[in-house]
Amino acid sequence: MTQHDTNTANAIAFYDLMFNQCKPREAIERYVGAVYIQHNPHVADGKAAFIDYFEHMAAEYPGKHVRFVRTVAENDLVVLHCHQTWPGSDDYAGMDIFRFDPQGKIVEHWDVLQVIGEASQNDNGLF
Structure with a gap:
């Protein structure tokens, strides 16, 4: 298994654990390094802020779910294209x-997130 494969598997496992299984603390403990830099403007920087945010989301939106549509890996980056x-x-x-x-x-x-709307100028869909 290549490092790209391992990183991709870990990104999916991290996201699944924190989002689908509603265990953000366990996801942070298993898959996150010494620091966690956050660029989403709705979530503060750091591990504790991430845990607080997603524990709140789990309580507010029981049954939320993410489906992984495709992945891309390059160097030290993994991109997940998801349906939330x-x-x-x-x-x-x-x-x-x-x-x-x-x-x-x-x-x-x-x-980056985009609301899945009903109207589209094409028949291609978002996925």
């Missing part, structure tokens, strides 16, 4: 980018 389902709210198409340290731990995160 939020009960009682909009669904989202998302791109999450994770940077890994040399030990294979996540140390930085970026994301």
